[in-house]
Amino acid sequence: MCGIFGYLGKQQAYPILIKGLKRLEYRGYDSAGISIFNEKIKTFKCKGKVSDLENHILQGSTAGTMGMGHTRWATHGPPNNINAHPHKSQHGHFVLIHNGIIENYSRLKKKLLALGYRFESETDTEVLVNLIEYIYLENKVTPEVAVRLALHKVIGAYGLVIQCSDAPGQLIAARKGSPLVIGIGKDEYFVSSDVTPIVEYTKKVSYLNDGEIALITRDTFSISTIKDKKLVPVFRQIDMEIGEVEKGDFEHFMLKEIFEQPRTIQDTFRGRISKELGTINLGGLFEVMPRLVNAKRIIIIGCGTSWHAGLVGEYLIEEFARIPVEVEYASEFRYRNPVILEDDIIIVISQSGETADSLAAIQMAQETGALILGICNVVGSSITRETHCGVYTHAGPEIGVASTKAFTAQVTVLTMLAMLLGKKRKLLSEASYGKFISELQEIPHKIHDILSDNAHFKSIAKQYKDVDNFLYLGRGYSFPVALEGALKLKEISYIHAEGYPAAEMKHGPIALIDENMPVVVIAPKDDSYDKIVSNIQEVKARGGIVIAVVNKGEKNISKMADHVIEVPTTNLALMPLLSIIPLQLLSYHIAVMRGCHVDQPRNLAKSVTVE
Numbered sequence: 001m002c003g004i005f006g007y008l009g010k011q012q013a014y015p016i017l018i019k020g021l022k023r024l025e026y027r028g029y030d031s032a033g034i035s036i037f038n039e040k041i042k043t044f045k046c047k048g049k050v051s052d053l054e055n056h057i058l059q060g061s062t063a064g065t066m067g068m069g070h071t072r073w074a075t076h077g078p079p080n081n082i083n084a085h086p087h088k089s090q091h092g093h094f095v096l097i098h099n100g101i102i103e104n105y106s107r108l109k110k111k112l113l114a115l116g117y118r119f120e121s122e123t124d125t126e127v128l129v130n131l132i133e134y135i136y137l138e139n140k141v142t143p144e145v146a147v148r149l150a151l152h153k154v155i156g157a158y159g160l161v162i163q164c165s166d167a168p169g170q171l172i173a174a175r176k177g178s179p180l181v182i183g184i185g186k187d188e189y190f191v192s193s194d195v196t197p198i199v200e201y202t203k204k205v206s207y208l209n210d211g212e213i214a215l216i217t218r219d220t221f222s223i224s225t226i227k228d229k230k231l232v233p234v235f236r237q238i239d240m241e242i243g244e245v246e247k248g249d250f251e252h253f254m255l256k257e258i259f260e261q262p263r264t265i266q267d268t269f270r271g272r273i274s275k276e277l278g279t280i281n282l283g284g285l286f287e288v289m290p291r292l293v294n295a296k297r298i299i300i301i302g303c304g305t306s307w308h309a310g311l312v313g314e315y316l317i318e319e320f321a322r323i324p325v326e327v328e329y330a331s332e333f334r335y336r337n338p339v340i341l342e343d344d345i346i347i348v349i350s351q352s353g354e355t356a357d358s359l360a361a362i363q364m365a366q367e368t369g370a371l372i373l374g375i376c377n378v379v380g381s382s383i384t385r386e387t388h389c390g391v392y393t394h395a396g397p398e399i400g401v402a403s404t405k406a407f408t409a410q411v412t413v414l415t416m417l418a419m420l421l422g423k424k425r426k427l428l429s430e431a432s433y434g435k436f437i438s439e440l441q442e443i444p445h446k447i448h449d450i451l452s453d454n455a456h457f458k459s460i461a462k463q464y465k466d467v468d469n470f471l472y473l474g475r476g477y478s479f480p481v482a483l484e485g486a487l488k489l490k491e492i493s494y495i496h497a498e499g500y501p502a503a504e505m506k507h508g509p510i511a512l513i514d515e516n517m518p519v520v521v522i523a524p525k526d527d528s529y530d531k532i533v534s535n536i537q538e539v540k541a542r543g544g545i546v547i548a549v550v551n552k553g554e555k556n557i558s559k560m561a562d563h564v565i566e567v568p569t570t571n572l573a574l575m576p577l578l579s580i581i582p583l584q585l586l587s588y589h590i591a592v593m594r595g596c597h598v599d600q601p602r603n604l605a606k607s608v609t610v611e
């Protein structure tokens with residue numbers, strides 16, 4: 001979704017805004033724009049990336065110590081200069097940037113058209129800025145009151161920053177559904193969709209909650225509700241260093257994040273597992289552990305890669321804790337009127353913690369009395385505030401739109417949870433529990449080994465960078481890995497790819513197989529090994545190309561496959577943490593070789609904050 005950023009302080013706003021927008025660009029990159037206040041408000045905007053905006057502004061004067069900027073992920077109206085934000089009101093009193101969707105914008109637009117307002121763009125956002133101006137002029141109220149009154153009429157989601165030409169030195173910010181955080185610096189303030197552009201200036205922040213408005217002036221800022229109830233801001237310290245949001249020596253954030261996984265998995269189990277004591281401790285779930293241990297059913301909810309991690313979680317929890325698990329796409333769960341029982345446990349998985357479908361599913365489940373837990377990567381994000389409690393993945397900021405290190409961190413948390421529940425439900429012996437803990441602690445080293453084979457994955461990518469389709473097959477724990485591998489390739493290389501349970505191949509997808517169809521088969525030495533050998537023979541019989549992911553030293557499949565990717569052996573339940581790594585790199589290299597923008601794939605955004 002869109003990235004919004006505002007600055008008010010003593011420094012020149014322009015360079016701060018441009019730098020901030022570049023840090024937020026992973027949220028949307030269809031168009032970019034800024035408005036700077038210097039005696040009057042100057043707005044610059046254009047289709048494309050922030051770098052295009054810089055070129056577009058070259059001649060313009062950008063002096064001023066207050067301003068705001070926007071990077072867009074188009075919802076209403078195609079990416080072009082007119083639909084780009086900021087949007088100005090008809091009589092020029094207000095300029096506004098928006099992240100979200102105004103659902104009743106066409107009704108409001110009709111009313112404003114009847115009042116003589118004219119619209120340049122196709123956006124819902126331009127309707128809102130004109131509504132604010134209409135109320136401001138009609139009621140002769142302050143800019144903040146005009147914003148408040150206008151938001152009473154709005155249905156939908158928004159993160160907003162607003163400037164009023166009659167109120168120099170004042171920024172107004174408001175949120176409902178879309179994330180917004182305020183950074184408090186020395187004599188300066190920042191407003192942003194997330195903390196990544198703020199960390200280099202200050203670590204002191206205050207998150208806006210749904211239904212809150214912030215009024216920021218040069219000396220102070222205040223928060224109140226849309227219903228005008230004054231609030232006391234809650235301050236937090238950001239636990240993040242600037243280096244974490246920079247590429248360092250890597251060409252892309254995605255590659256950096258793939259290579260960070262040995263550390264991020266270690267960070268995710270640091271202080272939670274102890275080999276010496278043979279224990280797993282998930283402090284965030286301590287209070288609710290009795291309910292978890294006696295759960296009748298667990299419902300895991302997520303979207304995209306988080307849903308795939310949830311599917312691995314289903315296999316793990318059912319195998320080791322023998323608790324029935326259902327894995328739900330948040331958007332389907334939200335609208336299909338599911339049966340949620342009071343003693344159900346709901347686990348919502350989200351990297352960003354801002355995915356609207358998952359948030360909406362939580363808000364629906366809150367009415368049922370079920371316990372709602374979160375597995376999340378962004379501290380202070382909405383999902384962490386809407387769930388009863390949860391577990392943070394410690395993967396650090398994930399900037400690449402294609403999720404990689406967050407997936408393995410989510411699977412690491414689900415693995416720890418399944419083992420812990422298995423132990424507490426007396427289904428796992430002390431010995432096997434201890435063995436799992438030590439095998440889990442070896443995973444980072446084993447991933448290191450796999451990463452050292454990067455050149456091999458690159459050579460395979462070179463051979464198949466021009467194909468139009470890929471098929472990914474796996475059984476058991478490898479099925480979700482097949483889905484995730486296919487998603488990675490789809491989203492960054494734009495090659496059509498499907499993940500399938502290997503046995504399902506015979507029920508349809510086998511028709512797709514010919515000499516142009518690479519088939520990635522994830523085939524660790526597990527109970528279904530013989531079956532997957534037959535699946536590979538069926539693919540070869542149709543002239544298909546087999547890229548097999550096998551355990552080190554495997555001989556049989558290695559003779560049949562066109563390409564072999566070896567990964568170290570570990571406990572079968574931990575294999576997803578290893579077998580996904582080569583698939584992440586395979587898709588990365590194919591996308592780079594196809595000249596795709598790996599970190600900012602077309603049409604995608606890092607967190608989907610509208611339904």
Ligand code: AGP
Pocket residue numbers: 303304305306349350351352353354355358401402403404491605606607608
């Ligand atoms: C994955 O690479 C994609 N970026 C996308 O599918 C993502 O997993 C999905 O939007 C869920 O995001 P979340 O984990 O932040 O909720």
